Every structure is written in structure tokens, then in C-alpha cells.
Amino acid sequence: xxxxxxxxxxxxxxxxxxxxxxxxxxxxxxxxxxxxxxxxxxxxxxxxxxxxxxxxxxxxxxxxxxxxxxxxxxxxxxxxxxxxxxxxxxxxxxxxxxxxxxxxxxxxxxxxxxxxxxxxxxxxxxxxxxxxxxxxxxxxxxxxxxxxxxxxxxxxxxxxxxxxxxxxxxxxxxxxxxxxxxxxxxxxxxxxxxxxxxxxxxxxxxxxxxxxxxxxxxxxxxxxxxxxxxxxxxxxxxxxxxxxxxxxxxxxxxxxxxxxxxxxxxxxxxxxxxxxxxxxxxxxxxxxxxxxxxxxxxxxxxxxxxxxxxxxxxxxx
Amino acid sequence: xxxxxxxxxxxxxxxxxxxxxxxxxxxxxxxxxxxxxxxxxxxxxxxxxxxxxxxxxxxxxxxxxxxxxxxxxxxxxxxxxxxxxxxxxxxxxxxxxxxxxxxxxxxxxxxxxxxxxxxxxxxxxxxxxxxxxxxxxxxxxxxxxxxxxxxxxxxxxxxxxxxxxxxxxxxxxxxxxxxxxxxxxxxxxxxxxxxxxxxxxxxxxxxxxxxxxxxxxxxxxxxxxxxxxxxxxxxxxxxxxxxxxxxxxxxxxxxxxxxxxxxxxxxxxxxxxxxxxxxxxxxxxxxxxxxxxxxxxxxxxxxxxxxxxxxxxxxxx
Numbered sequence: 001x002x003x004x005x006x007x008x009x010x011x012x013x014x015x016x017x018x019x020x021x022x023x024x025x026x027x028x029x030x031x032x033x034x035x036x037x038x039x040x041x042x043x044x045x046x047x048x049x050x051x052x053x054x055x056x057x058x059x060x061x062x063x064x065x066x067x068x069x070x071x072x073x074x075x076x077x078x079x080x081x082x083x084x085x086x087x088x089x090x091x092x093x094x095x096x097x098x099x100x101x102x103x104x105x106x107x108x109x110x111x112x113x114x115x116x117x118x119x120x121x122x123x124x125x126x127x128x129x130x131x132x133x134x135x136x137x138x139x140x141x142x143x144x145x146x147x148x149x150x151x152x153x154x155x156x157x158x159x160x161x162x163x164x165x166x167x168x169x170x171x172x173x174x175x176x177x178x179x180x181x182x183x184x185x186x187x188x189x190x191x192x193x194x195x196x197x198x199x200x201x202x203x204x205x206x207x208x209x210x211x212x213x214x215x216x217x218x219x220x221x222x223x224x225x226x227x228x229x230x231x232x233x234x235x236x237x238x239x240x241x242x243x244x245x246x247x248x249x250x251x252x253x254x255x256x257x258x259x260x261x262x263x264x265x266x267x268x269x270x271x272x273x274x275x276x277x278x279x280x281x282x283x284x285x286x287x288x289x290x291x292x293x294x295x296x297x298x299x300x301x302x303x304x305x306x307x308x309x310x311x312x313x314x315x316x317x
Numbered sequence: 318x319x320x321x322x323x324x325x326x327x328x329x330x331x332x333x334x335x336x337x338x339x340x341x342x343x344x345x346x347x348x349x350x351x352x353x354x355x356x357x358x359x360x361x362x363x364x365x366x367x368x369x370x371x372x373x374x375x376x377x378x379x380x381x382x383x384x385x386x387x388x389x390x391x392x393x394x395x396x397x398x399x400x401x402x403x404x405x406x407x408x409x410x411x412x413x414x415x416x417x418x419x420x421x422x423x424x425x426x427x428x429x430x431x432x433x434x435x436x437x438x439x440x441x442x443x444x445x446x447x448x449x450x451x452x453x454x455x456x457x458x459x460x461x462x463x464x465x466x467x468x469x470x471x472x473x474x475x476x477x478x479x480x481x482x483x484x485x486x487x488x489x490x491x492x493x494x495x496x497x498x499x500x501x502x503x504x505x506x507x508x509x510x511x512x513x514x515x516x517x518x519x520x521x522x523x524x525x526x527x528x529x530x531x532x533x534x535x536x537x538x539x540x541x542x543x544x545x546x547x548x549x550x551x552x553x554x555x556x557x558x559x560x561x562x563x564x565x566x567x568x569x570x571x572x573x574x575x576x577x578x579x580x581x582x583x584x585x586x587x588x589x590x591x592x593x594x595x596x597x598x599x600x601x602x603x604x605x606x607x608x609x610x611x612x613x614x615x616x617x618x619x620x621x622x623x624x625x626x627x628x629x630x631x632x633x634x
Contacts, residue, residue, distance in 0.1 A: 014426055014452055018433055022447045043449030045413040045466050056451050056464060058417035063455050096362040100375035100462045109331055116335055130339045132360030134373050134462075135331055138380050145417045145451075145462035147373060149362050 061141035076118025084189035091157035091198035092150030094128035162223035164270035177243025177257035184263035212312025230289035378458035393435025401506035408515035409467030411445035479540035481587035488602035494560025494574035501580035529629025547606035
């Protein structure tokens with residue numbers, strides 16, 4: 001697990017600096033306020049067409065997968081799935097993918113084909129086509145970078161992370177924690193569910209749980225302005241069985257695994273306070289709590305507000 | 318230098334296998350014959366819109382650059398420039414880029430910012446905006462993957478590599494060889510020249526010299542069907558001074574450096590036999606020879622045809 005967030009370093013700090021460096025006229029003059037700003041799950045390719053989006057994720061052997069344990073088809077599947085999960089987070093329909101790989105020299109051609117077959121397995125399920133790539137080899141551990149271009153339907157996206165409002169209902173699409181026991185490789189990105197959520201609930205904000213519920217919800221809070229309060233009993237209801245198994249192994253509370261483990265790839269959804277809970281439950285969403293105007297993440301445990309550290313998986317610590 | 322091409326292995330063989338694996342309905346049923354097939358410098362994102370293209374290139378420390386010698390701004394610049402060169406090869410206008418990096422842990426935040434500033438320097442010159450990315454760190458050498466989305470003007474692209482015809486004039490946009498002495502980091506991608514070539518010469522095929530004149534011209538031959546004959550005196554006229562300097566250092570003929578060195582990032586252009594040489598020269602193109610129906614690459618040295626091995630930089634050898 002990572003250290004508590006320090007504002008002067010860490011991945012989030014670097015991304016803020018990169019955003020300042022790369023800020024484009026779009027963000028300053030803002031002729032197209034619908035375009036997605038730098039730092040969301042996907043980004044607008046063309047300010048004139050805010051429904052055309054791109055995302056990229058890089059996976060490294062020994063960090064995001066372990067080629068000594070995982071088979072190449074599963075690894076390829078994950079490399080595609082994490083990107084499709086970013087599409088889901090914006091309620092975008094994945095259209096096309098390009099895949100760049102630096103394969104460790106010891107890999108066989110069959111390993112490379114298995115890796116790409118795994119990517120294709122996952123892409124095809126969600127209507128995405130692998131249209132090209134770049135294949136390289138080197139003496140170091142394998143690196144895989146997948147870029148996916150997606151398209152939002154008119155009127156139902158992109159759903160950004162910066163639109164949540166005080167009072168919004170916070171929901172999640174499935175149980176959380178302990179994905180390291182296997183689900184981080186086998187999860188199904190919530191592409192189709194996200195499209196239904198966007199069409200039926202018109203959510204104010206969405207993000208996928210890639211680095212952990214607490215840190216990813218904090219990203220919604222930071223982008224939207226404000227904070228969030230989760231109800232302890234609702235949190236307990238979304239603790240995954242894997243979180244309990246993991247807790248039994250390492251002695252840490254299962255609730256902590258649900259809050260801070262990464263790679264669940266469920267969606268955190270903020271919907272209007274006016275949306276009935278039953279409308280959320282009908283789509284399989286689990287209510288967790290509410291957004292509020294004041295900053296900070298808190299757990300409401302029988303009336304006592306306990307701060308939740310916004311930590312999870314971060315690079316550059 | 319790499320071994321002579323063996324059809325049963327090497328990068329080209331793997332790409333052929335990947336193409337077979339990933340072949341999409343587009344290639345089989347082909348409802349949109351204008352869409353760019355898998356394996357060109359860029360690929361069509363959406364078969365319904367063949368002018369929207371993407372390319373990806375991954376650069377690895379110790380292979381494509383050397384962080385012990387090169388500064389991070391120059392490295393970033395190259396990572397962007399190689400992608401913009403792919404845009405040039407299709408006569409596409411670069412629109413947006415996403416950048417994924419796995420940075421070696423020892424890098425500082427300033428190194429990461431310099432790297433991205435270098436990418437932006439190069440992108441901005443050619444009208445391309447960096448819209449997003451993925452920042453990671455790990456204990457291994459740095460890997461950079463840049464994806465660029467580009468757009469072709471109506472009627473002037475994409476210029477593919479598979480359209481060359483027997484008798485076509487083969488030209489190149491600049492002198493070749495010895496880029497390792499520094500030009501591989503500082504070259505300017507031929508984006509604007511490519512647009513002029515496309516608009517004025519309507520070329521049958523283009524490719525950028527990323528892996529070497531011989532191997533990249535052979536890729537045009539393979540994709541188009543047919544072969545090529547280069548004139549020795551014309552080849553000698555495009556030997557770069559760096560190729561001669563390199564030749565003086567390593568004792569290999571300067572002509573070999575011009576034929577087989579990678580990373581010149583000039584464009585090889587095949588134009589109709591009916592295009593006057595003066596029209597090519599007016600755009601700064603250097604004539605090199607002609608396409609022919611029979612396969613194989615040859616050097617015409619005073620009437621004698623010498624085979625040119627189609628070798629250059631290849632992964633997976």
C-alpha cells in the first residue's frame with residue numbers, strides 16, 4: 001500500500017504539473033466547454049468534436065502483471081480491459097485500439113500472438129477493433145501500451161469526473177477489494193452497463209476504480225469541488241468476498257481492502273439527489289453515500305464521521 | 318546491423334502473423350476499400366471515416382535513445398517526432414497525441430516534465446496537441462509510447478504504401494545515412510512537405526525511412542507487389558555527410574549507410590512515371606530510381622543490376 005497522499009509529490013502532483021505544462025487553448029479560452037479536460041479517464045481528441053475520445057494505459061511486467069505467473073493471453077486481455085474500463089468511465093463506446101509492445105527478448109512469437117489474441121478477445125466482446133500497433137523487443141521486462149479511441153452517443157456522454165454536486169447519491173457498480181487474488185486479470189469492463197447508466201440516470205460524474213475506491217472517489221471530489229460521506233453499513237455491503245479472503249490472509253480489515261485496493265474496475269457513479277434509489281438499484285448499482293459541499297472523504301459510522309485517507313495505488317511515491 | 322531477412326522470423330514475419338490474427342471484417346468483406354489496412358504507417362480508426370488515422374510508436378531507453386547521453390527534452394522530442402513522421406508518411410495532418418510513459422524510478426519530476434516539454438515542443442510546431450496520457454514509474458529503463466491521431470484532407474490522402482506501380486519514379490525527401498551521429502534525435506518530421514507532395518504530385522505510395530532505405534522501400538515493394546531498381550549515381554547523390562563521417566569511422570562504405578541505416582525519417586515517395594522529374598525536384602525531392610513489375614531490390618551500377626539486401630533495423634531477430 002502507498003503512503004498517505006503528500007501534496008508535493010506522487011502521481012497526482014505530477015499529473016497536475018503536466019496539466020499546467022500541456023494546458024491547451026481549449027482550457028484557457030475554452031471555445032468548446034464540452035471538451036473533456038486533461039486528466040479525466042479519457043480526453044477529447046478534437047475540440048470541435050467532443051464526443052470523440054481517447055485513452056491510453058501502459059502495463060509493465062512485474063508491476064501490473066507477472067509473466068512468471070500469468071499467461072500471456074490473460075495479460076493481453078487485461079491490457080485491453082483496463083482501457084475499455086476507461087471508456088466505460090466516460091460512457092464511451094470503444095471503437096478502435098492500437099497496441100504498442102516492448103517484448104522481453106525471451107518471449108516466443110507464440111507468446112506475442114497469445115498476448116495479442118488476449119487483447120482481441122476482450123476488445124471483440126465490446127465492439128472494439130485492434131487496427132494497428134508497434135512491435136518491439138528488448139532485454140528488459142515486457143511493456144504493453146494500449147490506446148483506445150471511443151465515441152459517446154449524442155446526449156449521453158462523455159460523463160466526466162468533474163460534474164458531481166453536493167447531495168449527489170454516490171453508487172458503485174459492484175463489490176470491491178481483494179482483486180489481487182485474480183479479478184484484476186479477469187474483470188469485465190462495464191462498457192455496456194455504463195451506456196445504460198448514462199442513458200437512464202444521466203449521472204453527474206463517473207470514474208472507474210483503478211487505484212482504489214477512496215483515491216478514485218477523491219478524484220471526483222477534487223475535480224468537482226467538494227467532498228463525500230460514505231455510510232459504513234453501505235460500504236460493508238460492497239466488501240467483496242476476495243477482500244474478506246485477503247483480510248484473513250494479511251490481518252488488515254476487509255473494509256480497508258474495499259476502500260484502498262486497486263484494480264476493481266467497477267464504476268463510481270454520482271447521480272442527482274433527485275434520482276430514486278430504486279432507479280439505481282434497478283441497474284445493479286450499490287448506494288454508498290452522498291457528495292457534500294465541504295471537502296474531505298468521511299465514513300459515517302453510526303453518526304460519527306471518520307476521515308478516510310484518500311490513498312490507494314499511486315506511482316512516483 | 319541486422320542479419321539478412323529470414324522469412325520465418327523477425328519483426329516483419331511477426332507483423333504478418335499479427336495481421337492474420339487481427340484481420341478485421343474490413344479486410345475480408347471490405348465494404349470500405351479506402352480504409353488503410355493493418356501494417357501501414359498509420360491505420361484507419363473507423364472504417365466509416367477512412368480519413369481519420371492513428372499511429373503509435375514505443376521508444377525504449379537503451380534501444381531508441383540513451384538517457385545516459387541524451388537529455389530528456391531531446392528524448393521527448395524524438396518520441397513525438399517519430400509519430401509525426403508516420404503522419405507525414407500518410408500525408409496526414411497530426412491532430413492530437415496521447416503519451417504513456419513508464420519512467421525509471423531514479424527520474425525526478427523535472428525529468429518527467431522535461432520529457433513532456435520535448436514532446437510538446439515538437440507537437441506544437443506541427444499543429445498537434447497533447448490531450449492526455451498515462452504516467453507510471455518502475456525500477457526498469459524508461460519506456461515512452463506516443464499515439465497520434467491524424468486527419469487527411471479530402472482528396473489528398475491517406476497515401477498508403479501499397480499503391481506503387483511498375484515504372485513509378487522513386488524519390489526521397491533528403492539525404493540518408495549516419496543519423497546515429499545525432500540526427501535521429503533532431504530530425505524534423507516531413508509533415509508539411511508531405512501535404513504538398515500529396516496535393517501536387519498525387520503519389521502512388523509513401524513511407525518514412527524509419528528502419529532504412531532498403532528495408533522501407535522493400536516494404537513498399539511487398540505491399541504494392543513488384544520490385545525496384547535504384548540508380549547508383551542517384552543513390553550516391555543522397556548520401557548524407559553523416560553517412561560519410563560514419564563510414565570513415567567504421568570502414569563500411571558510405572553507400573551502405575545510406576541504404577541500411579535507420580532513423581533518417583525522410584520520406585520515400587513513389588510517383589507516377591508521367592510526373593516530370595522537374596515537378597519532383599521543385600519540391601526538393603531527390604530521384605532514386607524506378608519501380609518495376611518483377612520483385613526484388615536492385616542497384617543499377619552502370620548497367621549491372623546488383624541485388625540490394627532488404628535489411629535494416631528489425632526487432633525479433
